[in-house]
Amino acid sequence: MLLKIDLHVHTCYSYDSNISLKSLLMEARRKGLDGVAVTDHDTVDGALKACKIASEMGMKHQLIVIPGIEVSTKRGHILGLNVTEPIPMGLGVEETINRIHEAGGIAIAAHPQSYFFKDGIGLSPKILSFGLDGVEVMNSALFPFKPLVQACKNFAEKHNLPQTAGSDSHVVEAIGLAYTLIDAEEKSVDSIIRSIKKGLTTPLGTGMPLTLRIKKLFRSRNTV
Numbered sequence: 001m002l003l004k005i006d007l008h009v010h011t012c013y014s015y016d017s018n019i020s021l022k023s024l025l026m027e028a029r030r031k032g033l034d035g036v037a038v039t040d041h042d043t044v045d046g047a048l049k050a051c052k053i054a055s056e057m058g059m060k061h062q063l064i065v066i067p068g069i070e071v072s073t074k075r076g077h078i079l080g081l082n083v084t085e086p087i088p089m090g091l092g093v094e095e096t097i098n099r100i101h102e103a104g105g106i107a108i109a110a111h112p113q114s115y116f117f118k119d120g121i122g123l124s125p126k127i128l129s130f131g132l133d134g135v136e137v138m139n140s141a142l143f144p145f146k147p148l149v150q151a152c153k154n155f156a157e158k159h160n161l162p163q164t165a166g167s168d169s170h171v172v173e174a175i176g177l178a179y180t181l182i183d184a185e186e187k188s189v190d191s192i193i194r195s196i197k198k199g200l201t202t203p204l205g206t207g208m209p210l211t212l213r214i215k216k217l218f219r220s221r222n223t224v
């Protein structure tokens, strides 16, 4: 089955987002998503709570919540998906990826090419040795959007790395602007993670409109 999942969303558990857990879940449903990965900066607290609220709200069969984290490494941001324990910030990229794997998750290079914010790990071939499971080729916060997405796609294709997409929402309106179409056997976190690892993914979506970028700037100064 094909599932539409926004694989990069922040909540009020990130210092630079005001999205409440309940409004995240409601908005994701309203936008027609099959799931979201909650990836707050350096914490899994919001993700764990979102999983709990989704099951309390009886959303289990409608909306899959993938617990995750966006780890601030020495060199840039790494998304850990299917991670339910905190991964320390400030470690090297390779060690962070190892920690994510030890925690049972997969590691995706978040917005590897974000020139303005300098918090991607870059697209140099040396990142290939780090054991990444995929590259977030489409991130709605990237600017200029199209050329950066294309550069990330070219890199992932050349090196045969799975491609993901996420909105990187810090405000509720941005949820679902970009999402990953995932060909999964069933609507479950494990099945979705397996399909991402196999590269059964299609990144889709758009960049953030200017109005939302400005709104987001008021919430965050140096991060995406």
Ligand SMILES: [Zn+2]
Residues within 6 Å of the ligand: 008, 010, 070, 168, 224
């Ligand atoms: Zn982010």
Ligand SMILES: [Zn+2]
Residues within 6 Å of the ligand: 070, 077, 110, 111, 119, 223, 224
């Ligand atoms: Zn980031």
